[in-house]
Amino acid sequence: MTDIPAIEVTGLRRSYGDQVVLDAIDLHVPEGSVFSLLGPNGAGKTTMVRILATLIRADAGVARICGHDVAREPGRVRAVIGMTGQFSALDDYLTGEENLLLMAGLNHLPRSERRRRTEELLDRFGLAEAARKPAVTYSGGMRRRLDLAMGLMGRPKVIFLDEPTTGLDPRSRRDMWQIVRELTGQGVTIFLTTQYLEEADQLADRIALLDHGRLVAEGTPAELKRLVPGGHVELRFADHRALAEAAAALEMESGEELVLRVPGGNRTRTLRELLGRLDAAAVEVETLSVHTPDLDDVFLAVTR
Numbered sequence: 001m002t003d004i005p006a007i008e009v010t011g012l013r014r015s016y017g018d019q020v021v022l023d024a025i026d027l028h029v030p031e032g033s034v035f036s037l038l039g040p041n042g043a044g045k046t047t048m049v050r051i052l053a054t055l056i057r058a059d060a061g062v063a064r065i066c067g068h069d070v071a072r073e074p075g076r077v078r079a080v081i082g083m084t085g086q087f088s089a090l091d092d093y094l095t096g097e098e099n100l101l102l103m104a105g106l107n108h109l110p111r112s113e114r115r116r117r118t119e120e121l122l123d124r125f126g127l128a129e130a131a132r133k134p135a136v137t138y139s140g141g142m143r144r145r146l147d148l149a150m151g152l153m154g155r156p157k158v159i160f161l162d163e164p165t166t167g168l169d170p171r172s173r174r175d176m177w178q179i180v181r182e183l184t185g186q187g188v189t190i191f192l193t194t195q196y197l198e199e200a201d202q203l204a205d206r207i208a209l210l211d212h213g214r215l216v217a218e219g220t221p222a223e224l225k226r227l228v229p230g231g232h233v234e235l236r237f238a239d240h241r242a243l244a245e246a247a248a249a250l251e252m253e254s255g256e257e258l259v260l261r262v263p264g265g266n267r268t269r270t271l272r273e274l275l276g277r278l279d280a281a282a283v284e285v286e287t288l289s290v291h292t293p294d295l296d297d298v299f300l301a302v303t304r
């Protein structure tokens with residue numbers, strides 16, 4: 001362990017044309033931790049990873065990976081990072097083993113070590129049996145595991161896990177989470193982008209919420225949940241007329257869904273007051289459910 005942070009970002013900005021995609025981002029990720037960047041589609045997560053991985057440049061600001069400046073020392077940065085997800089190098093028509101051997105070559109591993117390391121990774125990721133089958137025949141979970149194994153070939157210090165469990169069944173998702181936990185146990189730093197709040201909650205030491213290119217909240221999962229002490233009440237309506245009336249009575253904006261999520265409300269007093277306002281406006285609510293706070297609530301509270 002060193003005192004140098006795995007990832008250090010200050011005042012990072014990036015625009016595409018007139019559109020500001022990342023705006024004055026500061027991040028600090030200690031070595032050996034899991035940091036999750038969470039945000040809806042289009043929030044800027046991929047752009048952030050691209051900059052950190054030296055694939056594109058920022059317009060302003062500084063980003064360092066293990067002390068190396070991504071703009072000035074891209075080669076050194078690439079030597080300490082591993083990429084997965086949409087940045088994956090996985091080739092569908094090669095077998096799992098061939099994909100790993102290719103990666104070993106790209107990472108300039110000595111010839112004698114390539115096969116040994118490939119076998120070690122196949123074993124560790126439960127892919128030994130399928131090693132000689134083309135990746136195109138793999139299940140979603142197996143592909144993600146192969147992808148991650150490839151990302152680890154060069155023994156990176158920092159690995160970018162880009163939406164690692166999107167589309168996986170619950171079992172494969174849990175397997176992936178277990179692998180991530182094992183990696184951090186070995187001192188690898190993980191930068192995880194996800195749209196799943198539960199995933200960030202399960203894995204991350206710290207979470208940053210990105211919305212429209214700005215960090216709207218940052219902290220441990222527990223700290224973030226403390227931002228919304230009351231959870232939320234979910235109200236479901238039979239039709240858009242009832243939804244509109246309720247939204248007016250509660251001074252909220254309604255969307256396409258026949259649902260309103262009202263922050264707070266797991267105390268009887270606020271719940272009574274909420275129902276009182278709906279009653280006074282003679283609005284019919286179809287169903288009502290009370291939710292204890294989770295990261296969804298944080299999102300609701302900070303992205304409105």
Ligand SMILES: Nc1ncnc2c1ncn2[C@@H]1O[C@H](COP(=O)(O)OP(=O)(O)OP(=O)(O)O)[C@@H](O)[C@H]1O
Pocket residue numbers: 016021039040041042043044045046047048
């Ligand atoms: N090459 C590009 N040219 C123009 N605009 C771009 C480009 N890449 C991204 N954008 C825009 O930047 C914004 C942020 O995109 P980005 O892909 O970083 O978001 P994201 O949070 O990763 O979303 P997703 O979860 O959908 O991948 C979007 O509005 C997108 O349209």
